[in-house]
Amino acid sequence: MEALHLAPFDVAALRADFPLLSQEVNGHPLAYLDSTATAQKPAAVLAAMDQYYRTLNANVHRGIYQISEAATAAYEGARRTVGRFIGARSPKEVIWTRNTTEAINLVAQSWGRSQLQPGDRILLTVMEHHSNLVPWQMVAAQTGAQLDFLPIDGAGRLVLDDLASVLTERTRLVAFTHMSNVLGTINPVRELVAAAKQVGATVLIDAAQSVPHLPLDVYDLGCDFLAFSGHKMCGPTGIGVLWGRRELLEAMPPFLGGGDMIRRVGLYESSWNDLPWKFEAGTPAIAEAIGLAAAVEYLQSVGLDAIHQREQQLTELALAQLADIPGLTLFGPPAAERGGLVSLCVAGVHAHDVAAFLDSFGIAVRAGHHCAHPLHDLLGVPATVRASFYLYTTEEEIERLAHALAQVRAVLALD
Ligand code: 7TS
Numbered sequence: 001m002e003a004l005h006l007a008p009f010d011v012a013a014l015r016a017d018f019p020l021l022s023q024e025v026n027g028h029p030l031a032y033l034d035s036t037a038t039a040q041k042p043a044a045v046l047a048a049m050d051q052y053y054r055t056l057n058a059n060v061h062r063g064i065y066q067i068s069e070a071a072t073a074a075y076e077g078a079r080r081t082v083g084r085f086i087g088a089r090s091p092k093e094v095i096w097t098r099n100t101t102e103a104i105n106l107v108a109q110s111w112g113r114s115q116l117q118p119g120d121r122i123l124l125t126v127m128e129h130h131s132n133l134v135p136w137q138m139v140a141a142q143t144g145a146q147l148d149f150l151p152i153d154g155a156g157r158l159v160l161d162d163l164a165s166v167l168t169e170r171t172r173l174v175a176f177t178h179m180s181n182v183l184g185t186i187n188p189v190r191e192l193v194a195a196a197k198q199v200g201a202t203v204l205i206d207a208a209q210s211v212p213h214l215p216l217d218v219y220d221l222g223c224d225f226l227a228f229s230g231h232k233m234c235g236p237t238g239i240g241v242l243w244g245r246r247e248l249l250e251a252m253p254p255f256l257g258g259g260d261m262i263r264r265v266g267l268y269e270s271s272w273n274d275l276p277w278k279f280e281a282g283t284p285a286i287a288e289a290i291g292l293a294a295a296v297e298y299l300q301s302v303g304l305d306a307i308h309q310r311e312q313q314l315t316e317l318a319l320a321q322l323a324d325i326p327g328l329t330l331f332g333p334p335a336a337e338r339g340g341l342v343s344l345c346v347a348g349v350h351a352h353d354v355a356a357f358l359d360s361f362g363i364a365v366r367a368g369h370h371c372a373h374p375l376h377d378l379l380g381v382p383a384t385v386r387a388s389f390y391l392y393t394t395e396e397e398i399e400r401l402a403h404a405l406a407q408v409r410a411v412l413a414l415d
Contacts, residue, residue, distance in 0.1 A: 009310045014302065015392045017042040028362025031397040036181050036341050036388035037366050038231045039212060041295070045234060048294035049287045060286055061260060061277070075286050078293035079276070085296045086226065087217030088243055092275040095242040095249070096284055100208040101131035103227035103242035104175075106255040106279060107204055108135035111225075112173070114253055115202075118144030120172040123201070125150040125158055125187070126378055127180045130371040132206040136175065145172070152378070156183035156332040163195055171201045178210035182372050182384065183331055184315070184338030186210070193222040202248070208232055213311060213339050213390075215304040218243050230288065235295035239288035242279070249275050256281040299391075307391045311340030314389045314398060318342045321402035327409045331379060340389035343370075346405065348413035351383035354405075357412060358385075361404045363397070 015021050018040045023030050032040060058068035060075045076091065083094040097103040112135075116122070122136050126149050140147055148166040151159045158176075167174065174196040179186050189205060196203045204225040210216060211226075212233035218226050225248070230239040244252075254261055254272055258281035263271045272278045299307065316335035319342060322328055327347040332338055346354050355367035365387045369376045376382060387401055 009306065009391075011392065011394055015394075017044065017298075018392055019043060019046070021392060025362040025364070026360050028400075031361075031363040031400055033387040033389065033393065033397060033401060034364050034366050035390035035393075036209060036232070036370075036386065038237070039234045039390055040392065041236070041291075042234055042298050044298050045236065045291045045294045049236065049291040052287045052290050057287075059283055071286060075284070075289050078289040081293040081296050082241060082289075083243070085300070086211065086228075086241075086243055087219050089219070090246065093243055093246050093249065095244065095276045095279045096289055097227075097240045097242050097279075098238055098285070099229040099231070099240035100206060100227045101135075101229075101240075103225075103240050104132055104204070104206065105135045106242055107225050107227075107244070108139040110252040110255045110279075111202070111248065112136070112139040112145075113142055116140075116143040116145040116172055119170060120145040121148050121166075121168065121170045122146070123148045123150065123167055123171050123174045123176075123196075125176045126152055127156070127158075127183060127185065127372065127375050128175075128177055129181055129206065129208070130373065131208075132175055132177060132204075133374070136173075150176070152183075152185075155334075156180065156185050157337065158185070158187055158192075160188070160191065160195075167195055167199055167201070169199055171196070171199055173204065174201045175204040175206070177206040177208070178216075179213070179339045180332070180372075180375075181209050181341070182343050182370050182375055182386065183333070184341045184343070185333055186214075186338055189221050189223070197222070209339060212299070213304070214308040224248055230292040230295065233292075233295055234298055235292035236285075236288045239285045239292050246275065249279070252279075254278055254281070258282045260284075302391055308339075310391065311389050311393075312336065312338075314393055314395070315340050315342065317395060318387065318389075318398045318401070321398065322405065325402065325406045327413065328405065329381075331384060340393070341386055342388075343384040343386040344405075345381050345384055346408055346413070349408055351385045353412055354385045354408055357408050358401070358404050361400065363387075363401055363404060365401075 060072040203223040207228045211228040226243045231237040261281040351367035
């Protein structure tokens with residue numbers, strides 16, 4: 001196999017920023033190929049959170065004392081940094097949540113429950129992660145709305161030929177993933193948004209797999225809501241974002257009730273705080289917001305264009321190396337149409353056994369249905385093995401993956 005020529009990208013220097021990556025597992029250097037599940041954290045993120053706890057730790061929006069005011073400034077400054085990163089026009093459009101899942105549930109329960117009526121339709125795709133499916137099933141049961149689905153073709157691309165039959169005047173919401181966490185497919189956002197807008201539908205984008213990996217601007221995409229998680233973009237767990245158009249957010253009722261989200265509270269009724277705090281009940285994830293802003297600054301220093309290009313080149317390399325291995329089935333479209341991941345099956349070997357075999361070589365991949373059960377039913381397999389790449393992934397790690405996968409059938413296949 002002739003090595004593909006990759007654009008210059010100082011991966012060795014980047015890897016030095018990630019303390020976890022230097023360890024050995026089962027006597028081999030760790031090859032962490034599961035960034036789609038969660039990304040590793042650079043020292044700059046760990047340092048920002050450490051410094052917050054060492055020097056500023058105090059609750060926000062409350063204390064009239066120095067460190068509380070400084071903590072509030074850092075926390076709200078983080079919101080501005082993250083908002084600018086996705087093209088938000090105001091920090092009021094940026095709602096902190098725990099993760100993508102909570103952001104989508106917020107829209108489903110606040111916007112969906114107050115807007116949807118019996119007979120309304122919600123258009124999703126068959127490739128959604130459970131977090132962009134189950135909340136809509138729940139709100140459909142609560143409101144009498146019904147779900148429709150866009151299908152995929154054999155290469156894992158959305159099929160838009162029959163769009164007019166599923167996207168009608170009754171469609172109130174179109175919600176889809178920007179990038180599939182199983183197939184890697186990058187969906188045609190602008191085309192879908194334009195079609196949705198023609199019928200007056202609101203659009204939510206699950207950007208859990210796109211915000212970490214490619215440059216993106218919410219106004220350029222034209223959507224109404226966009227959800228993502230900090231932990232998949234080199235930030236901490238426990239922090240995510242819902243971006244929404246201000247007029248929609250202003251009109252929506254709160255999601256959770258409690259401290260911080262209120263303006264005035266009486267014994268029998270209350271009034272709500274301004275955006276964004278109306279949606280942020282209780283003590284927030286302060287250190288995590290600060291850590292996420294540090295992650296954003298880190299990713300920007302590398303460059304999202306460079307990261308995306310690099311991942312597509314790594315994917316091309318992986319697809320080329322894996323294509324030659326007998327007994328492998330690869331899912332998803334060509335590298336140019338996808339992000340940095342490869343999902344596959346090995347004939348005669350369960351995905352979990354493949355993952356355990358790879359782990360014995362220090363290669364960490366995910367095996368299972370990746371929270372996309374209906375998609376796996378459609379692919380006709382109970383589980384896949386998924387290797388995913390990020391800015392710290394090396395060509396050598398992909399070669400090690402291909403080398404180990406070339407041996408797995410000889411060792412484990414029953415046929
Ligand atoms: N949407 C997509 C497209 C995802 O890939 C994930 C997580 C989520 C939503 C949910 O994100 P969370 O942070 O709220 O959990 N995907 C995966 C994965 O593929 N393996 O582990 C988590």
